[in-house]
Amino acid sequence: MKEIVVASGKGGVGKTTVAASLAVLLNRWGLGVFTVDADVDAPDLSLALGGGKTVFSMEVAASRKAEVDSKKCIGCGKCLQVCPFGAMIKTNDGKATVVALMCEGCGVCKLVCPAGAIKVKNAPTGTITVEETKYGFMCATGKLRLGEHNSGHLVATIRNLARRKAQDTGSKVIVIDAAPGIGCPVIASIAGANYVIAVTEPTPAAKRNLERLSRVVKHFGVPAGVVINMSGSSGDFETVLKKWVEHELGFQVLGEIPVDYEVVKALAHMTPVVDFNPDAEASKSLVSIAERVREML
């Protein structure tokens, strides 16, 4: 079983578009696909695949949150000084209270509280839902609670679950749609995976963030290829970008997807573009990219 991660340093460059179409194509070619949405902050893969029927869901409660007993609090302010996350604030009556959104549950406030007014309690982290898509394969989605921080844990949990379920269903490929950026949820998606598809667009900001992503990918020793989305929009810069990817980053360019409004229309219809309009220019590029991925598998 192989885990392929679709990632990008910059947001909105087309991760979900690539992941959805890749999953549909590999599945169509009989590889047995299981999909994972590891963008636990703003999961969209299931939507892009047209939604599905929920077959499984679970709560993950791996977080901890501090709580202040205002009757016991003496208002000494020690917890405010030590909280590394700025989650302790003083209320109008001079007592401490926790901003749950900011609290990471480390418990240092409890350690320094001379009045024994603080407790650290278990708290929900997020949910995992597994849906059966209209294409027959599964899509497991993680959704982090608002402002929650334990994204790495949730991603690790969902990846474990996906591996087990994929084994049960005889799937050969797990396609993971990662979060944008290079932080905790992305590291948790990439570490130990078999291949990373880094999606980018031909702009200086995307190039810079691709370089940042490449450092994470190399750190974890995962092989990677680059997809240049929205190509044909920026002339010379694109040629420079391709050369830079191959020579400086040392990654192969898997393909380029041209600017094509069929992609937007497909999104509006919540259908991967390769299924929505197989003759679209973007679809043809995606087929050739998926073929290259299949060869590698």
Added chain:
Amino acid sequence: MRAKSRPPVIAVTGGKGGTGKSTVAVNLAAGLSASGLKVMLVDADVDGPSCASLLGLKLEAGKEVKTFLPIIDEKKCVGCRKCVEVCPEHALVGLQGEVPRLFEELCSGCRACQIVCGHFAVREGGKTIGTIYIKSTDGITLVAGELVPTEPRSPVVARATVLHAMSELQNGGYDLAIIDTAPGVHNTVAQPLWVSDYALAVTEPTPLGAHDLGFILDLTEELELPVGIVLNKADIPGGLKNELLKTAHERGVNVVAEIPLDREVLHSYMAGIPVVKKAPDSPAGRSLRYLVSLVGKMLEEGKI
């Protein structure tokens, strides 16, 4: 933290990635600066910073963001295991009577170990996990935070960036700060929203844009932060503008500006010059200038 004594802070956020947050933030900063205001622009998307690229700036010689890492003094440690027991991340491991071993990548820098050690055996160590750059251009001061690649703790770097910016804002004679946030609704985004007085949620008329906009509106509601929606790529072929307007209406949030799809946005992106300067009379340039005047008016009237 929302001290009314300091200049107003506007967050540019939106949920989904790539909707145009940085484009809006940079153009707002450039437009307000051109109208005579002293503007601080804060890039708090520490995972994937874009503001410097959009302003054509090269960042160098920043200030390091460090987190605490314990160094166990072997001479002082009595092997009581108190630090091992209290570590919330299980980053310290050791048996009774042994000097504990630190698994650096797990440590969150919370100092619980240092607080409980009764023998002063936990010494001050540090690790650089990010950098804060400050650079001025054309009346805008950019404060940009960047996470060191392979480090996972983006919220800590975002928080350090925001706190640094807020202390500069207090003392630097600025008229306002604009914070460009990361995509999503996690802690890295919550930190800048927490210090803001008003948020602009930039979205696009696709099901994904609408879906993720819902998340960011949940977060601004939770933080009781006033918010306006900026609908970017409003007329994208095949887009779902009406559905998005409906979502906004249902949530009781105003769409304060619409920006049409315009190649000038890409051109200015490539050139590292804000649209309001490079192509002020292009369709997107006009919309962005309208947004600038709207925000300028809100500032004047004390609504932000």
